[in-house]
Amino acid sequence: MRLVGKVGVIGAVAAATMLAAGCGGSSDNKASSTTTTAAATSTTAAAATTAASKGRECTAEDISVDGGFGTAPTIKLPADCDPPKELITKDLVVGSGPEAKAGDKLSTNYTLITWSNQKKLDSSFDRGKPLPLTLGAGQVIKGWDQGLVGIQEGSRRLLIIPPALGYGDHPPSGMKPGETLVFVTDAVKVGN
Template sequence: MQTLARIIGSVAVAAAAVALTACGSDGKDSSAGPSTTTAELSAPPAAAAPTASKGRECTAEDIGVTGGFGETPTITIPDDCDPPKQLVTKDLVEGTGPEAKPGTPVEMNYSLVTWSDKTKLDSSFDRGQTFPLTLGAGSVIPGWDQGLVGIKQGGRRLLIIPPDLGYGQGGNGIKPNETLVFVTDAVKVG
């Protein structure tokens, strides 16, 4: 398995292609609430041949997630809709602790499933080790720096990250133009 440091820590390709300011969910979504679109997508990188559209983009509500905070999640991606073209975040469990802001150190647990093959690529839950980072410092992919703003300690958040905020042309075990689906737990904020 790839480690998150290799999966999301290497942002050279994406960061060079995209310079977006950090923005994110206000962390007030409930598990039944609507998804929050947090970043506009620029033109997708050219590489793989386009696939036929299924007629609509998936929303956060289309993604199946089992397990609560601290439990290894199971992520199910449907076959009847297209990956979103914008960053989508949804709080699955509302945290009650401090809120993550740019510059805040956080410790996260995560599980990653790739959209194209619906396969779990990496999981800190499986390793039993959290991933530390400073939010907004550019040490991870832009989809994390933007999508985790506002998460509260004790919260679980779904992130659907389009290619331009992930790996664009691919790398670190990620295919070109891959959409990434993460379930993240904010184990410690601050």
């Protein structure tokens, strides 16, 4: 999977589905029954959404990351909180090299897990080859362009990226729409 920030033409367009009130004549009872069923379904869906909430958003401190700079991390997400709605960054290891700013060349190793199923979806560590990019140039998702500003060479940073700064409702294959992304990134090289 590539962390591409821009997608070409979206080939599929969702179509609205309309339900027929019934066949073989209409009556006020059938219309009333359909409306009541739709309202009950809507209420049930709203209750399920509320019940699914854990009551608080997770923070960087709730995420467990094992492994040091240069080694593939193991990331564990908690079950007792909701994914954050804002971008969260936390330096897990602070390097001593130059800080990355918009326009800088940056080479990173990373591991990505998806919030909804806590599965590793991609890792440059597994490929043994860092990802080169120009920070802030739109080559990667917005969460990376924003979340990696200020990272120092030699640092390991946790990024928790909400859907609006990730892939939103149009993710690549293997990912659910509206997915929150969790990355651990190592800044291998900052600058030319």
